[in-house]
Amino acid sequence: MFKTIKNWRISWFLASRSILRGSKGTLALTILVMALSFINIIFMASLIFSMMTTMEQSFRQQALGDIVITPEDATEISFQDQDASSIGLTEKKQDYNPKYIYDRDSVQEKLLSIPGVLATTAHYVANANFVYDPENDGENEEKGAWSVKSINPEKEMTVTGIHNKMVSGKYLEANDRDYIMVGRDISGGFGSPYVEESLGGIQVGDKVKLIFGNGVQREYTIKGIFATKNMLADMTAFLSEKEMESILGAKNMASEILVRVENPGQERLYIEKIEGLGISDLKMKSWQDFLASSASFTDSFMVINLILSGIGLIVAGAIIFIVIYINVVNKRKQIAILKAIGMEAKIIVNSYVLQSMFYAVIGISLGLLFIYGFVIPYFLANPMNLPTGDTSITANPDTLVTAAISLISVAILAGFFPAWMVSRGQILDAMRGE
Amino acid sequence: MSLMIEGKNIKKTFPGAVPVHALKGIDIAIKTGEFVAIMGRSGSGKSTLLHQLSLLDVPTAGEIIVDNQDILKLSERQKTLFRLTHFGYVFQTYALLPEFTALETVSIPLMMAGVSHGDYTKKAKEILELVGLGHRLNHRPFELSGGEQQRVAIARALVHNPKIVFADEPCANLDVGASTLIMQLFAKLNKDLGQTIVLVTHEPDDEKYVDRVITLDDGLIKKGDGVQLGKTLE
Numbered sequence: 001m002f003k004t005i006k007n008w009r010i011s012w013f014l015a016s017r018s019i020l021r022g023s024k025g026t027l028a029l030t031i032l033v034m035a036l037s038f039i040n041i042i043f044m045a046s047l048i049f050s051m052m053t054t055m056e057q058s059f060r061q062q063a064l065g066d067i068v069i070t071p072e073d074a075t076e077i078s079f080q081d082q083d084a085s086s087i088g089l090t091e092k093k094q095d096y097n098p099k100y101i102y103d104r105d106s107v108q109e110k111l112l113s114i115p116g117v118l119a120t121t122a123h124y125v126a127n128a129n130f131v132y133d134p135e136n137d138g139e140n141e142e143k144g145a146w147s148v149k150s151i152n153p154e155k156e157m158t159v160t161g162i163h164n165k166m167v168s169g170k171y172l173e174a175n176d177r178d179y180i181m182v183g184r185d186i187s188g189g190f191g192s193p194y195v196e197e198s199l200g201g202i203q204v205g206d207k208v209k210l211i212f213g214n215g216v217q218r219e220y221t222i223k224g225i226f227a228t229k230n231m232l233a234d235m236t237a238f239l240s241e242k243e244m245e246s247i248l249g250a251k252n253m254a255s256e257i258l259v260r261v262e263n264p265g266q267e268r269l270y271i272e273k274i275e276g277l278g279i280s281d282l283k284m285k286s287w288q289d290f291l292a293s294s295a296s297f298t299d300s301f302m303v304i305n306l307i308l309s310g311i312g313l314i315v316a317g318a319i320i321f322i323v324i325y326i327n328v329v330n331k332r333k334q335i336a337i338l339k340a341i342g343m344e345a346k347i348i349v350n351s352y353v354l355q356s357m358f359y360a361v362i363g364i365s366l367g368l369l370f371i372y373g374f375v376i377p378y379f380l381a382n383p384m385n386l387p388t389g390d391t392s393i394t395a396n397p398d399t400l401v402t403a404a405i406s407l408i409s410v411a412i413l414a415g416f417f418p419a420w421m422v423s424r425g426q427i428l429d430a431m432r433g434e
Numbered sequence: 435m436s437l438m439i440e441g442k443n444i445k446k447t448f449p450g451a452v453p454v455h456a457l458k459g460i461d462i463a464i465k466t467g468e469f470v471a472i473m474g475r476s477g478s479g480k481s482t483l484l485h486q487l488s489l490l491d492v493p494t495a496g497e498i499i500v501d502n503q504d505i506l507k508l509s510e511r512q513k514t515l516f517r518l519t520h521f522g523y524v525f526q527t528y529a530l531l532p533e534f535t536a537l538e539t540v541s542i543p544l545m546m547a548g549v550s551h552g553d554y555t556k557k558a559k560e561i562l563e564l565v566g567l568g569h570r571l572n573h574r575p576f577e578l579s580g581g582e583q584q585r586v587a588i589a590r591a592l593v594h595n596p597k598i599v600f601a602d603e604p605c606a607n608l609d610v611g612a613s614t615l616i617m618q619l620f621a622k623l624n625k626d627l628g629q630t631i632v633l634v635t636h637e638p639d640d641e642k643y644v645d646r647v648i649t650l651d652d653g654l655i656k657k658g659d660g661v662q663l664g665k666t667l668e
């Protein structure tokens with residue numbers, strides 16, 4: 001025990017002289033390489049992480065709320081497998097349809113009675129074919145199929161942020177019957193990446209015909225266009241609840257209820273409380289679970305992130321290994337001299353391991369300083385305007401820790417190997433060489 | 435007086451396309467407290483012999499007993515420890531570490547031996563004063579003359595009271611004045627402290643400082659038989 005402490009003391013003594021009195025150029029270069037490698041890995045990983053987070057959060061903010069409640073059979077309503085009469089349900093349980101939540105108003109009231117549930121909004125969800133005839137002559141029609149949701153505007157504004165994202169016209173009102181509000185990806189303007197599949201630049205005031213699956217056809221005037229940059233929201237059109245109930249022939253029902261809670265991140269707890277209400281035939285999912293089950297883009301991002309940070313780590317590791325390796329190989333003669341005068345090989349090797357660790361820790365600290373002192377504040381003040389949303393850089397703590405541990409490990413190996421090889425070799429061979 | 439080093443039939447062959455038989459069967463004995471010079475032409479095997487005796491190399495054949503231990507039977511770690519506790523080295527090119535001051539350099543063998551901080555600094559200072567470098571304690575090699583560097587090396591070789599000091603042409607790179615100083619220092623250490631010293635030199639003049647000269651010729655002992663002891667010690 002005492003001997004181990006003594007040995008590490010000597011190792012540190014050797015390492016410290018080398019750091020303090022060795023070549024300043026080598027010291028600066030090694031630390032710079034360390035810092036740059038670290039920044040490189042963190043920057044790429046953080047950029048992707050931030051894009052992903054921005055995108056995920058936009059789903060939460062604009063389309064899903066914190067908790068999504070769906071009926072027992074939550075497959076999208078399709079009108080093919082049901083005739084119009086079966087949809088026209090008003091009498092509860094008389095002709096039970098598992099694609100609906102029944103007694104919408106009282107369900108919403110009960111939800112709001114749970115402490116911490118801030119707001120709820122209910123939607124009917126239907127699909128419709130959209131037809132836009134710019135010249136009104138039956139030719140050159142723009143067509144497409146999108147999802148149409150109904151909203152109660154007052155309640156909707158307490159859950160989603162679409163009302164803050166209007167880029168043209170006005171938000172829908174409760175009594176609007178002839179108006180429709182559409183996302184930018186339906187309109188095709190306002191920087192939408194899906195111009196080809198859109199209604200070709202339809203404007204506020206233009207008329208669009210909707211053909212629903214149950215055969216109902218109606219014409220609406222565009223009242224407003226919004227751009228959230230969330231692909232789910234921006235591909236949705238909104239009608240008032242009254243209008244939708246008249247199309248579907250439904251009353252006081254819903255296809256989904258979105259819930260906003262006080263403590264996001266505690267969704268599981270709230271779901272348990274909702275289950276405790278004892279309302280039958282409901283399915284609850286946190287927005288993340290809902291997203292995971294319906295979209296695979298998070299997986300793709302994870303894979304891209306993994307590949308990029310993996311490559312970054314390997315490149316950084318190789319460079320750091322080479323820099324430290326050359327440094328230690330240049331000390332062949334000194335290692336041999338120490339061994340000749342009776343210094344234990346492991347003390348010598350440890351001194352190089354300590355030196356490398358020192359370079360790594362200082363380099364990583366400088367890198368962190370740069371990231372937190374400059375990169376993050378800069379992008380917070382100047383978010384990047386990416387198609388996935390306005391993105392600033394957030395460092396993922398997991399990535400920071402992984403990158404730091406990996407780089408320190410590489411540095412340790414790079415310090416250990418050459419020192420170990422030289423200290424095992426013939427003393428005289430190493431001493432002869434300069 | 436007891437034997438400090440006893441080598442029997444030491445052979446060293448360097449392998450290669452044309453193997454070099456550098457030592458062809460050397461018998462040598464050196465007594466405790468003796469100051470021995472190994473002389474001979476360049477390439478006669480002086481350095482090679484010194485390396486075998488001082489555990490810096492391993493002979494192809496033969497036996498070497500130092501301080502009653504068969505040193506060729508030691509493990510690699512034991513050899514390192516043996517070098518620390520028994521030997522001090524002075525090389526032709528000084529072999530100092532550029533990043534350490536004179537005081538630090540001389541302290542290293544004491545640190546290794548587990549001497550406490552206060553004690554090793556005191557002891558290192560004493561030895562540096564002994565070799566006449568009391569005023570150069572915090573200088574690094576590049577701030578010292580060749581003669582001063584070699585004296586730092588000698589101080590490092592002596593500070594932990596080794597049984598034997600090995601010196602391989604320590605004055606080869608020095609001018610006459612500095613060389614004389616170094617040789618007088620060795621003679622003084624031998625006389626005052628009874629330090630056993632094995633010195634390789636090709637300077638015939640050095641004969642006057644030593645107890646006995648062993649002359650090598652082409653890997654064999656020519657004159658001053660290595661086994662019989664010099665007359666000054668009888």
Ligand SMILES: Nc1ncnc2c1ncn2[C@@H]1O[C@H](COP(=O)(O)OP(=O)(O)O)[C@@H](O)[C@H]1O
Nearest residue numbers: 448454456474475476477478479480481482483
């Ligand atoms: N590592 C080596 N490999 C091959 N030959 C060597 C090696 N070291 C020394 N020799 C040869 O061994 C002989 C003796 O060398 P050395 O002991 O250095 O001579 P000296 O010190 O007396 O000048 C020389 O012929 C030299 O070339």
Ligand SMILES: [Mg+2]
Nearest residue numbers: 480481482603
């Ligand atoms: Mg020689």
